[in-house]
Amino acid sequence: MYTQALDTHGREPVPAAEGAGPAARFQARIDADEKIEPKDWMPEAYRQTLIRQISQHAHSEIVGMLPEGNWITRAPTLRRKAVLIAKVQDEGGHGMYLYSAAETLGVSRAQLIEQLLSGAAKYSSIFNYPTLTWADVGAIGWLVDGAAIMNQIPICRCSYGPYARAMVRICKEESFHQRQGFEIMLTLAQGSAAQHAMAQDALNRWWWPSIMMFGPSDGDSRHTAQSMAWKIKRFSNDELRQKFIDVTVPQAQFLGLTIPDPRLRWDEATQHFQIGPIDWSEFYAVLKGNGPCNRERLEARRAADAAGAWVREAAAAYAAKHGGRAPAGASHG
């Protein structure tokens, strides 16, 4: 996981007053599908857009560890526990790749962490929902990682080199996340009546938040056109959402579960599944901090940061004592 189009927030990027020369050359490079690298000239608005998007994405990976981490101690089997630990560790790794990519744009790691802990930064609204049962771990892998994959695959071709490279690495790791989630759902759906009901309940609660992960409808999305011109974004929110719906509905049918949308229907004319209206007021409420777990998530991150302070201090003191060099035994080769 997890990127989300949060593009109703932040200022509209101001197209450059930086001079037509470099700006035109920059756009020509983008149009020719060249990659932009950290030391290359870039418009300030491009840099700021990327810092915002990449750091929101990084924060989402980090906060995304919390809902699933909640079930590590209670995973039903040793196999499930090992898998869940590996998945949650991957999400931490994704956060690390993305923070590194954001830092190439001239923002420091400490600043980014500070923005998360102070509550100034946004992260994907999906992680402000609670994981009430084991089936939620299955639903997250299947739906939330599934939606994230849909969002992230096009970013592998993003014009900014470090972001694109981080995304290639992340996408390689995501497919196991989705498959293990689907496997949990399949096991429950084919299990006892109570297990089947638990799977259905999880789908009921995670379906609409997953659909909203793609961000506001195209008409309400402010940054799409500029991000498309810069090749940061390749498809609109609604296009990606539709792709997700089209692949996911048959999977739910295979599971024998019902998508919680009475208006859902196959549209013969467009060859797409048509969903009912989305309750955007819920999306904006969660994004503004009024979701079920917003406060709990930030408190968990702050507590982890505070609890680790003495470790960081000790490591820094040790490094200072040894001049930052590795003690013997770790030479290159």
Next chain:
Amino acid sequence: MGDPSGGAAPADWPLYEVFIRSRSGLEHKHVGSLHAADARMAVEHARDVYTRRQEGVSIWVVRSADIVASDPADAEALFEPARDKVYRHPTFYAIPDEVKNL
């Protein structure tokens, strides 16, 4: 690294660039970067961040500050002179089809 008291963000640990040899016989390749208090911690973190699926058999870490890079503004001066020296490539030379093993 954050400061919940709301003060200015404290300084980061140094940044290290990470290079991984994916298997013996291949060169180390740049895979990304990370922060660490010292070089040994950088190697340990690189293992966790970049080799969770046996992506490597060897890790190098280098302080990013120690890397000297060419300036993109110099790219023309540095790399343009090679452009018109196509005679450095074997395809520059026309050899009749009937001549073999050349």
